[in-house]
Structures are given as structure tokens and as C-alpha cells.
Amino acid sequence: MNERPITEDDINGFVDRRLDARREAEVAAYLESHRDVAQRVAGYREQRDMLRDAFAPIADEPAPAQLDLARMIEARNRRGFASHWAMAAAAAVLLCVGGTSGWLMRSATQAPLTGVAALAQEAADNYTVYAPDDVRPVEIRAADRNELLDWVSQRLGRQVAVPDLTGSGYRFMGGRVVATAHGPAAIFMYGNDRGTRLVMLVRPMDTEQNLPMSPFPRGRLNDYSWADKGLGYSFVGDINPDQLRSMAEQVSQQISSST
Amino acid sequence: MTSDMVRLIKPLIPALRGYARALLGDRAAADDLVQDCLERVISHWHQRRADGDTRAWIFAILHNLAMTHLQRRANSPLHIAVEDAQESVLSVPPSQEDRLRYWDLLAALSQLPEEQRAVLLLVSVEDLSYAETAKILGVPVGTVMSRLSRARERLLNITSGQVQTGSTASPNLRRVK
Numbered sequence: 001m002n003e004r005p006i007t008e009d010d011i012n013g014f015v016d017r018r019l020d021a022r023r024e025a026e027v028a029a030y031l032e033s034h035r036d037v038a039q040r041v042a043g044y045r046e047q048r049d050m051l052r053d054a055f056a057p058i059a060d061e062p063a064p065a066q067l068d069l070a071r072m073i074e075a076r077n078r079r080g081f082a083s084h085w086a087m088a089a090a091a092a093v094l095l096c097v098g099g100t101s102g103w104l105m106r107s108a109t110q111a112p113l114t115g116v117a118a119l120a121q122e123a124a125d126n127y128t129v130y131a132p133d134d135v136r137p138v139e140i141r142a143a144d145r146n147e148l149l150d151w152v153s154q155r156l157g158r159q160v161a162v163p164d165l166t167g168s169g170y171r172f173m174g175g176r177v178v179a180t181a182h183g184p185a186a187i188f189m190y191g192n193d194r195g196t197r198l199v200m201l202v203r204p205m206d207t208e209q210n211l212p213m214s215p216f217p218r219g220r221l222n223d224y225s226w227a228d229k230g231l232g233y234s235f236v237g238d239i240n241p242d243q244l245r246s247m248a249e250q251v252s253q254q255i256s257s258s259t
Numbered sequence: 260m261t262s263d264m265v266r267l268i269k270p271l272i273p274a275l276r277g278y279a280r281a282l283l284g285d286r287a288a289a290d291d292l293v294q295d296c297l298e299r300v301i302s303h304w305h306q307r308r309a310d311g312d313t314r315a316w317i318f319a320i321l322h323n324l325a326m327t328h329l330q331r332r333a334n335s336p337l338h339i340a341v342e343d344a345q346e347s348v349l350s351v352p353p354s355q356e357d358r359l360r361y362w363d364l365l366a367a368l369s370q371l372p373e374e375q376r377a378v379l380l381l382v383s384v385e386d387l388s389y390a391e392t393a394k395i396l397g398v399p400v401g402t403v404m405s406r407l408s409r410a411r412e413r414l415l416n417i418t419s420g421q422v423q424t425g426s427t428a429s430p431n432l433r434r435v436k
Contacts, residue, residue: 011432043415061273154319
């Protein structure tokens with residue numbers, strides 16, 4: 001007998017009717033000669049059918065008004081329009097009074113950051129927390145790259161590629177999912193032989209799909225941020241801006257050629 | 260884009276309501292959760308993957324909201340026992356010849372650990388593939404398979420009146436990764 005042994009996974013596949021015809025026949029033959037397992041499988045199938053029956057009537061229930069999809073979409077669009085309009089109006093007012101009340105403009109420019117400026121801020125904050133961490137700079141290491149990418153794509157709702165910087169002497173160390181004011185983001189960390197670390201932050205953008213690369217220096221840190229096909233990227237490190245920029249451009253090229 | 264959204268999301272609403280109800284054991288709270296989920300789906304519509312994974316994506320959002328809700332509820336002193344709310348959760352049609360067996364099964368379902376219940380519902384009731392279920396729950400497929408096995412076995416043990424013990428006495432087959 002050179003047949004593959006029947007496993008618990010086959011049993012479940014059989015119950016859910018998800019085996020290919022050949023395997024299904026093999027399991028059926030196995031059940032013929034194993035009454036105890038066959039009884040259990042019959043119980044599972046009955047259980048499954050009853051569960052489906054129990055949930056089926058929900059499809060016939062009238063959906064409550066709170067779940068009226070068309071209305072929800074309309075409300076959402078209206079809200080979006082209203083807030084744009086309000087922002088434009090506020091900007092017009094500030095422009096009028098700006099000449100005499102400089103401090104008003106100042107508070108306006110300190111409003112929550114948006115676009116790539118927000119990305120740069122988030123990347124810098126995460127760099128400051130995680131890059132100096134000697135215990136656990138990354139949560140999932142480069143060796144478990146697939147696990148990391150599964151996690152990241154699950155939380156970001158998008159597939160993300162890991163750029164390769166070995167040509168510049170930086171190896172990929174791993175990464176983690178982090179919190180930002182704009183939802184979950186992923187950070188990927190790179191390190192060179194001298195212990196210098198770089199961080200790339202990536203997250204979906206709210207509105208802007210594509211934005212050109214711009215520098216955002218902050219103290220000792222340099223940063224280049226951009227958006228490409230709805231994902232925002234920010235590349236940050238404590239190295240000189242020219243060197244960082246050339247690597248950011250490599251990263252950007254790798255990303256746009258991989259998607 | 261709006262008609263696209265309606266076309267893709269609307270047929271899923273009964274399934275989303277059922278899943279939320281089964282996890283929360285409370286009809287009104289479940290519909291509130293689905294509303295919350297739909298609002299997120301609408302506002303993040305442009306972020307979904309273009310590979311036709313919309314159903315799994317929406318279930319993942321709902322599942323995560325449900326887990327947050329259950330965690331919060333577990334921490335609050337006003338926790339209503341799931342059994343008390345059972346009567347209102349699912350309406351088994353009166354024509355069902357065997358209503359009691361349905362109640363037994365649903366009561367047993369509410370006794371499963373959340374992680375097992377979630378897998379069983381997504382696979383058995385919502386017809387999601389093992390891989391999609393793994394994505395929704397953020398666990399490897401192997402974990403989905405072992406939770407599914409445990410859920411089915413436990414449910415069967417409870418409904419057939421067997422006493423639940425730590426180690427399983429039933430003739431389980433070997434699991435192969």
C-alpha cells in the first residue's frame with residue numbers, strides 16, 4: 001500500500017466537501033473500514049448542516065435601517081464634502097487675518113500633519129523609539145520574512161515588498177506593525193556593519209495616491225518621504241542627506257518596479 | 260465606484276450579521292458592530308486589495324471589531340451571559356421538527372472558546388476557504404485546521420452529552436502540517 005495516510009485535515013476537508021475527487025474517494029474508502037471515524041464524520045456533517053440551517057433565516061430578515069448601505073455611502077460622501085468646504089472656508093479666513101495676526105497662522109500650521117509630512121513625523125517617531133533598542137529592535141526578524149509580510153499585509157490591507165539595500169551595505173533586520181494617527185503602519189529596519197540603523201515606514205495614504213519624494217530633516221535625523229500607488233513611504237536615518245537620498249531613490253525604484 | 264461598493268458589499272450583509280450575532284450572542288450589539296464595520300469598509304474602500312479578496316477583507320474588519328468588543332465586554336462588570344441572550348440570537352423557524360436540537364447546538368456553540376467558534380463559523384457557515392480564514396484571523400493555515408478539528412470535536416462531545424475532559428478520548432487521526 002503506497003497511499004498517503006488519511007489525516008485529520010483530510011477528515012475536515014471531507015466534512016467541508018473540499019477534497020479533490022480522488023482524495024475524497026480515498027477518504028470514503030477509509031471510512032468504510034473505520035466505523036468509529038465514520039460515525040464522527042457523520043456527526044460533523046450533521047453539525048455543519050444544522051449550523052447552516054440555523055443561520056440561513058437571517059438572509060430573509062429585513063435589514064435594519066442602520067445597515068442601509070446606500071444611505072451610509074451618501075452620508076459619508078456628504079461628510080467628506082462638508083469637511084473640505086469647511087477647511088477651505090477656514091483657510092480663507094486665516095488668509096484675511098494673517099497679515100495682522102501672525103500667531104493665528106502659526107497655530108494653523110501646527111494643525112495635525114497630513115500627506116507626506118505626517119509620514120515623515122511618524123517615521124521619525126518610530127525611528128527614535130526602535131532604532132536605539134538593543135533588546136528587540138524588530139518584533140519579527142528577517143529570517144521570518146514571510147510571517148512578517150503576512151502580518152503586514154493583513155494589517156495594511158495591501159501587499160508590501162521589502163526593499164533590498166545590501167548593495168549599499170545595509171542588510172534587512174526585520175520589522176513590526178506600529179500605530180500611527182492614520183492607522184496601522186509597518187516599519188522595516190536595516191542595519192550596517194557599524195551598527196548604523198535605518199528605518200522605512202510604510203502605510204496606506206488617506207487621499208493622496210502619488211506624491212513626489214521630499215526631504216524632511218529633523219535635528220540629526222534625515223528623512224525622505226513619498227507616496228506611490230496609494231502607499232506612503234518614509235525612509236529615515238541618522239546619516240548624511242545625500243547618502244540617504246540615494247538609498248531612498250533605490251528603494252522607490254525597487255518598489256515601483258515590483259508593483 | 261459607489262455602485263461597485265453596493266454591488267460587492269450588499270450581498271454580504273446577512274452573512275456579516277450572522278457572524279457578528281454568533282460571536283456576540285446579542286442581536287442589537289451585533290447589528291451595531293456590522294454598522295461600524297460597514298462604515299470602515301466604506302471609508303477604507305480604496306485600501307482593499309484589488310485581487311477580489313473583498314469578502315475576506317470585510318470579514319477580517321468585522322472579526323477584529325468583534326474581538327475588540329468582546330475584550331471590552333469581558334472587562335466590564337455588566338457582562339450578560341451569552342446563554343441568557345440565546346433565545347433572541349437566531350430564529351430557528353417554528354416548522355423545524357427538531358427545535359430542541361438546534362437550541363442545544365447553539366448553546367454548545369456559545370460554549371466554545373471564541374477562536375474555535377470563529378473558525379467553525381467562517382468555514383462551515385460562511386464557506387470561506389481555509390486560506391481565507393487564516394488571513395482573516397491572522398494565523399497560519401495549520402492553526403485554522405487544528406482549531407477546526409478541536410471545535411468540531413468539542414461541539415460533538417457537548418451535544419452528545421459526553422463529559423469534556425482535558426485529554427481527548429475520541430479516535431483522532433494524526434495531524435500533518
